[in-house]
Amino acid sequence: MTLYRQLLIFTVILFVALFAGIWVEKLHSTRSFLVTQLESHAQDTATSLGLSLSPVMVDNDIATVDTMINAVFDRGYYRVISFKDMEGEVITERIxxxxxxxxxxxxxxxxxxxxxxxxxxxMAGWNxxxxxxxxxxxxxxxxxxWEAMVRISIYFLLSVSTVLLLGGLGLRMLLKPLKQVELQAEAICRREYHIQDKLPxxxxxxxxVNSMNRMTNQVREMFASQSKIAENLRRKAYSDQVTGLGNRRYLSAQVEARLEAAQGVARGALxxxxxxxxxxxxxxxxxAAGDTLLKKVADILKQETQVIDDVALARLTGGDFGIFISAIDPADVNSVAESISRNIRKLAIEVDSQVENIAHVGGVTYDYVPTLSKLLSEADNALQGARRKGANQWLVAELSSQEDQTVKGKIWWKETxxxxxxxxxxxxxxxxxxxxxxxxxxxHQELLSRIAMQSGEIVSAGVFVPLAERLQLVSKLDMVVLxxxxxxxxxxxxxxxxxxxISPSSLGDSLFVKWILAQLQRLPGNAPHIIFEFSEYGAVQYIDLVKDFSREVQGLGHGIGLDHFGQSFANFGYLKSLRPEYVKIDRAFTKELESDQGDSEFFIGALCGVAHSLDIRVIAEGxxxxxxxxxxxxxxxxxxxxxxFGQPQQV
Incomplete structure (x- = not known):
């Protein structure tokens, strides 16, 4: 609590104590005075009314007695007026x-x-x-x-308010130098050195104030020399010269330090x-254009992580950036990754070379203390998963504490x-x-594939399919799934x-395509209609293979669909030649409907118009x-x- 508040509270306490004493004393004196007045009033009334009734009682005129008592009683200052005979019988009484x-x-x-x-x-004569x-x-x-106490309370409140107002202003003026000292100390923490010229x-x-000014000068000189040396060393050892972010060495040091400090209990993301x-x-x-792009990406990373308390940003090498966040919920990590991906994607229109695919974002969350090598390995796997999803995509995987602590590299995944x-x-x-x-x-029902690890954990396709593509096992995997x-x-x-x-790259395996067509031909008449779903980015990359496959399966009564639509910057024109049964809008656009920017709404509206004109359904995912x-x-x-509308359930 500040000194200013302590003094104000102390002043208020003194006033309250003074008021309480005055209030009690005033109440006691007023009560004593009023009781004395009532006693005197009762005695005077009894004496005067008794003398007035004596002549009337000579003639025993009770009606007149009653009238006289009523006249006095009706004034309202009495609770009881009672006239009794000498034997105690009530003659007349008013209560x-x-x-x-x-x-x-x-x-x-x-x-x-x-x-x-x-x-x-x-008396009635002498009787x-x-x-x-x-x-x-x-x-x-x-x-x-009550009226007296209310008045004195009002006077007290007015007095206290006046004293607090004037006293508060006075205290502020007296304590202003201390406030300046506080601001001076806070400025030193920010490496700002202010001198108070006006002395109290x-x-x-x-x-x-004089002592604070001397200390400020000494600290300024000390920081000036040490800061110059430290900044030069830090810039050379830990900073990236182009973006101003940390370098790989900086990120490694930050990650290892935080993991070591966690001592077995940790949560974060890379x-x-x-x-x-x-x-x-x-x-x-x-x-120069490349450096400009790197700087813009760095600015996006800074902007998207500025509200996070514990974060380390670095340019790892070339076009790779790393973001390490401690103590963050996995749901928030997904939000950060999606926002970064969405903002970087907007840079495509600023690149003169008309590059569509700007960047991918891959990450991993953890709920225990892993090794840095494991984090990098799993984040790289997620990055490959994001690349498979399409242009400018993101993917964040979970690193469970139940997993094996050894790093799962390509050999391990290939064997698995x-x-x-x-x-x-x-x-x-x-x-x-x-x-x-x-x-x-x-x-329709979308069928999703999962695999069981040796530990019994069920792993989704988003984890192992990108690895299967890198290991050239994807066509075999698609064949097993089908x-x-x-x-x-x-x-x-x-x-x-x-x-x-299925993966569009699998269509490059002619044996795989022939096998699918043969299986379709052998299906019974009551078999369901099958839609082979491709990611839009992959379909555009293998557009000729997908077109040929689409013609074949459509001839057998089945069809194709496009998933994650909107990831690619391809024109809508290819839909006319491909003719999928539906296009599934990427969940990023579905989520962007929350904002008021209108870009996502415009995109979805335009897509629906084009798709419906070609008799193509539009599905919103996520x-x-x-x-x-x-x-x-x-x-x-x-x-x-x-x-x-329903979570994935095993069939």
Whole structure:
């Protein structure tokens, strides 16, 4: 708590204590005065009224007595006026119930007042006619005390407010030098050195300011010399000269230091951003253009991670960037990776050499303390997965604490995949694609492949398919997956339509294509309609192979579909020649509908117009919330897919 607040609070406490004493004393004195007044009032009334009744009682005129008592009682200052004979029998009596208007009950209970009373004899000549009893009403006393206490409380509040206002301003002026000292100290922490020229008049404060000024000068000289040496060494050892980010050595040091400090309990992520065509840009546009692109990417990384507390950014080599984040939730890592990928993709329009594929983002999250080599290896695998998904794509994998701690390299993955292929250890999972008009109507089931590791863990296709492509095992893998599909005759008979993902590069294997066509020809009449789904980026890369394959399968009553549509910058024109049954909008565009920029909405609307003119359905993937559904329906989407309508289930 600041000194200013402490002084204000202390002042308030003093005022409250003073007010409490004055309030209690004022209440006590007022109560005593009013009680004395009531006693005097009751006695005077009893005496005077008794004398007035004596002549009337000579004639025993009770009616007149009653009239005289009523006249006095109706003034409202009495609770009881009672006239009794000498034997105690009531001749006439008036009683008023005690009701105190305008005074809170707590105040009445706090200050009890016993109603004063008085008696007098009433004579009838020389004989005693009776006794007159008068008791005052306490309401007037309570009302008078309450009004007095309210007034004094109001005066006190006004006084306190005035003192606090003026005293607060005065304290601020007196303590202003201390505030300047605080700002001076904070400035030193920021390597800013301010000198207070205006010295306070108070001797003690002036000495503090002078000492602070001397220390500031000494620290400034010390930091000036040491900072110059340290910055030069750091720039040479840990900084990238082009982007201003850290270099590989810097990132390695940061990662290892944080992992070592975790001591067995950790959570974080490592992302790798890889520019795909930096050499081409350097060759066609010059190294200055390449450096400009690197700087823009670095700026994007800084912007997207500026709100993260613990992050290390580095340019690893060439067009590779590394991002290490400590203590971050996996869901947030996905959000960061997607945002980086989306912003880097926008740089394509600024490159003179018309490069479409700018960069891929791959990353890995962890919930235990791995080694740096393992993080880099798994992040590189994820990077390959992002490359397979298409141009300018991202992928973040999870590194579970249950996994083997040894690094799984190409040899390990090759042996594992070959073992999986030999044993057919592949499982199929299905996820529905529903009609946008009727969410209960399933248009088709998309079949997704999974493999079982030796540890029993189920691994999704996004992990092992990129590795299979790099290891030239993808066509064999696709063949095993399709064989699993064709074997599901009983389950297939209950489905009208299914979609199966295969790699476009597999179509380069003529034996694989012939095998598929042969299997399709042998399918029974009740077999479902099969849609072979390709990623848009891969389909564009192998457009001629996909066209030939599409003609063949369409001739057999089946078709093809395009997944992750929008990843490539290819024109919509190729849809006319390819004629897929549907195009599935990439989930990045679905998510971008949340913003008000309108780019995603325009893209989806334009795509729907072109696709519908060619009788091609449009599917939105990654739908997870009702508000996304509402926006997509307005854009004339035909079908929806996502966790909102069902998670993948084993078939």
């Amino acid at each position: 008023l119930k005690v009701e105190i208007a305008g005074v809170p009950d707590w105040f009445v209970n706090l200050v009890p007042i016993k109603s004063p009373n008085a008696e007098s004899l009433v 005693q006619a009776g006794k007159l009893y008068v008791e005052s009403h306490p309401g007037f006393a309570y009302q008078t005390m 008049k108070t001797r003690e404060l002036r000495q503090v 992302l790798i951003v890889q520019l795909e065509n930096l050499k081409k840009i350097n060759d066609f546009d010059g190294f 995949l070959e073992d999986v292929l030999a044993k057919d250890d592949i499982f199929l999972y299905g996820q529905p694609v529903v009609s946008s008009a009727d969410h209960s109507r399933v248009l 064989a699993k599909v064709f074997e599901q005759k009983e389950k297939m008979a209950t489905l009208k339509s299914i979609a199966v993902n 739908v997870e919330r009702d508000d996304q559904v509402a926006m997509l329906l307005e854009l004339n989407i035909d079908a929806l897919q996502g966790y909102l």
